Amino acid sequence: MGMFSGPWTWRRVKSFSYLALAFNTRQLRRLFLGRRDDGGLSRFLENFSAEGMTPLDAAQTEHVLALTRCTYCGLCETVCPLPLDRWPAFARALEHSRHAAADLPPSCPPECRQCEAICPTGVPLREIPAFVRRQ
Amino acid sequence: MSACPPVFVLGAGLAGTVAACRLAARGVPVRVIADRPGASALHGGGWLLGAAGPLDAAWPGAARHLDAATAFARAGLEALDLRAGTFVLPDVEGARRPCELAPASHAVVATFGPRLGVIDLVPLGHPFAGMQAAGTPIAVDWPPGPDAFGRSFAYVSQRIEAEPALLDGLLAALRAALAGHPVDALLLPPVLGVLRAEAHRRRLVEALGVPVGEALDVLPSAPGLRLHAALSAWRVAAGVETETARVTAIELSPLGVRIGDALRPASAVVLATGRYLTGGLSMHPTVAEPLAGLPLAVPVATNPLTEARREGPYDAGPFATGVRVDAAMRVCGADGRPVHDGLYAAGDVVGGLDTLTSRCASGLALVGGYAAAEAVAAQEGR
Structure with missing residues (x-):
């Protein structure tokens, strides 16, 4: 148990007391609130929902998994006729979701699905902007 | 049924x-x-x-x-015009890969050294230094157009397949760039097209009078x-x-x-x-x-x-x-x-x-x- 070995400095004693306090508070909340205790979810949402970090439902989880299948092979780029700065967001853009949130450019015709047709892992590329905006 | x-x-x-x-x-x-x-x-x-x-x-x-x-x-x-043999071929990043079958456009370059001209397509904006170390770098101002910057070699291959007239521009640019460089062979990035790549390569060989080969690609890959x-x-x-x-x-x-x-x-x-x-x-x-x-x-x-x-x-x-x-x-x-x-x-x-x-x-x-x-x-x- 590496957690309890080592010198017992004052800082360490203090940290362990905070841990014990938090643990006991949690147990007491569970005892008295029962099912009404959501394990801190409401406090988490209060802090982070403004930044868009909200829990995903099953369909959204499926969607994120589909998007993360991107292997950065870049084949979508080779078939996209649009100039570089007007690409529809492609899967790498998940890392730059601010850019992905921009609409598909007007010159990206809805019937042109070449990027999706050539993607070896089947990422739903053209749905990324709408997905990012929804979140 | x-x-x-x-x-x-x-x-x-x-x-x-x-x-x-x-x-x-x-x-x-x-x-x-x-x-x-x-x-x-x-x-x-x-x-x-x-x-x-x-x-x-x-x-x-x-x-x-x-x-x-x-x-x-x-x-x-x-x-693909595959040839059998034991080849060590450079890819665009400079890695040398052993191969047993290679398309003609790759298999043609067997000699590395100062007499091998390595083409750097300047407008694309990514001079693969590793590939250029295989010979003498030669800067070529092609492909034209403001949209070329940042595009992959595979994209250029797709375009030249769709518009074979672009090959004339490449040929003219190569001639201009090769004026002061005596070379024994040319190594291009894989930009010569998709199914017409081998025909395009033969045309360059005839027009320039030296063996022309392409490097193997990294992703997104023109050979792919x-x-x-x-x-x-x-x-x-x-x-x-x-x-x-x-x-x-x-x-x-x-x-x-x-x-x-x-x-x-x-x-x-x-x-x-x-x-x-x-x-x-x-x-x-x-x-x-x-x-x-x-x-x-x-x-x-x-x-x-x-x-x-x-x-x-x-x-x-x-x-x-x-x-x-x-x-x-x-x-x-x-x-x-x-x-x-x-x-x-x-x-x-x-x-x-x-x-x-x-x-x-x-x-x-x-x-x-x-x-x-x-x-x-x-x-x-x-």
């Missing part, structure tokens, strides 16, 4: 195409079902077969099929696009129909493939769906074969942090897993007996060989596709 159901080949990559075209050549009615390109669209251009090493170790029958399979594939993939296009063209030429659809399951009794709500009866099914990349094996929540839940040959560690990595040569780890096959490429259960008389597998979905470290995925796909087709044809009595 015809009385005799066709053989379904699932997957249109290298293994699926070789299997389907061989079946068509043997007179077996066959349909390919695929909804996207195989991992062969990511091929770098150099072919390593590895029959003497990893491939033969993983599947002792491989060498027996190898010559027939490569001869058959080379005849079908005429667009060429292979993808050549496979499609081969299936068309062989009279194999390719259906764009997503198979959701393989039913075993009776044998058939499920597409949406429809169940299509099959006299045999060749599973050529690839490994993780193309969905032949699913990763969530665990590693599994998603279409029929087939047993996997090499167990995958559920927690790679706690289970020590086995240092097997090429037969361990998550990239060696896949379905188990017998000598006739029939899918086997855990007991080593075929799951169904009509269910075959070929290519990367077959377990037992780590195709990443052994680097002979194309060898496995060629040989496996060919062998599976031979076995199916024998079963069909052709």
